Each structure stands twice: as C-alpha cells, then as structure tokens.
Amino acid sequence: MEIFIDTADIEEIRDAAAMGVIDGVTTNPSLVAKTGRPFKDVLVDICEVVDGPISAEVVATDYDGIVTEARSLAAMHENIVVKVPLIAEGLKAVRTLTNEGIRTNVTLCFSVTQGLLAAKAGATYISPFIGRVDDISGSGMEVVEQLVTVYRNYGLGTKVLAASIRHPLHVVQASMIGADVATIPHKVIHQLLKHPLTDIGLERFLADAKKIPNG
Numbered sequence: 001m002e003i004f005i006d007t008a009d010i011e012e013i014r015d016a017a018a019m020g021v022i023d024g025v026t027t028n029p030s031l032v033a034k035t036g037r038p039f040k041d042v043l044v045d046i047c048e049v050v051d052g053p054i055s056a057e058v059v060a061t062d063y064d065g066i067v068t069e070a071r072s073l074a075a076m077h078e079n080i081v082v083k084v085p086l087i088a089e090g091l092k093a094v095r096t097l098t099n100e101g102i103r104t105n106v107t108l109c110f111s112v113t114q115g116l117l118a119a120k121a122g123a124t125y126i127s128p129f130i131g132r133v134d135d136i137s138g139s140g141m142e143v144v145e146q147l148v149t150v151y152r153n154y155g156l157g158t159k160v161l162a163a164s165i166r167h168p169l170h171v172v173q174a175s176m177i178g179a180d181v182a183t184i185p186h187k188v189i190h191q192l193l194k195h196p197l198t199d200i201g202l203e204r205f206l207a208d209a210k211k212i213p214n215g
Helices: 010-019 029-035 039-049 063-076 088-099 112-121 130-135 140-154 168-177 186-193 196-209
Strands: 002-006 024-026 054-057 080-085 104-109 125-128 159-162 181-184
Touching (some): 054 104, 088 112, 181 186
Parallel strands (some): 002 024, 024 054, 054 080, 080 104, 104 125, 125 159, 159 181
16 A cells, blocks of 8 residues: 655655655645645646655636646656546546646545546546545544445546545545555654564663673
C-alpha cells in the first residue's frame, strides 16, 4: 500500500519525506488555507520536495470551471493530480480530463455507488472518507472494502485511496483490506512509529551501552 501525507504544511511534508515513508501528497482547500499562503506557491514547494502524485483540488463546481482549473493545475507540474468533487458536473469533467491524459482524484466519496460511477467516468483515484462516515455512525472502512471488491470484480483501474484517516488502526485496516493508497495526517504517520516495547528496549540498550568499558 502506498502512503501519501495529507497536509499542505511544507515542514510536515519535508519531515515525512526525510524518513522515506511517503509516496505522494494530498491537499485540499481547508489544508491550504491553514498555511496562510497562496495556493500555487504551496504547490510549487510541495513539488520540489516530493517526487510522486500530488493532489490539488479545484474549487469550481461547474463543468467548464472544473476543466479550466484542472488544466491550469496539471500544467504546473507532471506530478499534479487534480482533485474533483463527486458531483455530476465533476464526473463530466473527469471524463474530459481523463481523455486528455490528466490524472484525477475524485474526492468526497461516501458510498460504493458513488465510487462505481467515478471509476466508470475514468477517475485515477477515488477517495472514500473513512472518518467522516464513522462520524455519522456508519462504517467508513466498509465503504473501502466494498470499493476494493467491486473494482477487482470488474477489472476497473481506479485506485482506492483511503482518506479521512484518524488513527493507526485505520491504516492497519485499510492495508489489510487491500486499499491501494492511504493518505495520512502527519501526526498519525508518527503514531505509526510508536510502540512501548521499542521505547523500553531502546532505553535498556542505551543504559547498557554506558556500562561498556572505554578503550
């Protein structure tokens, strides 16, 4: 399973990239707004740090606007993947963009039927939002599992990108189900590293190392 980092904070991206654990980046308008910087400046910096898919989201909701924004974003760098909302106008745009060779990440997916339509339209990635489905007493991971199954049943090439990940268990479950990608916040990436036995073991090794005679 590929791991993307879900952030627009360039320092978080540099930190994760330095560990060698990320394959790409996902952003959205909310994440970019937190940086207080112009959208395209943020994208330029990210493209300089990560050599992999970088999702950048359009804000238009009509076909012409989505296609125009998408073409502009895709022209910025070969690694840009255009995030498009899962609405009728979005799917129309996805069909056009796919035919033009522009990769897309269809976002705000909450059901297998939505994901099936996105795949039929030619989406490169589908982003089911696990945490947000869980928030309304549904099972976000079940949506991921259903999409993985349906796509494999019919040989659909769209990749399942598990999004809205809240904790390490989501990552474990997504990888066990067979999601192609998980996009993970910086905090959760570091949580994946943590285990009390690792901390205890390291502490003991360092204490014993001090007992080794010099010379």
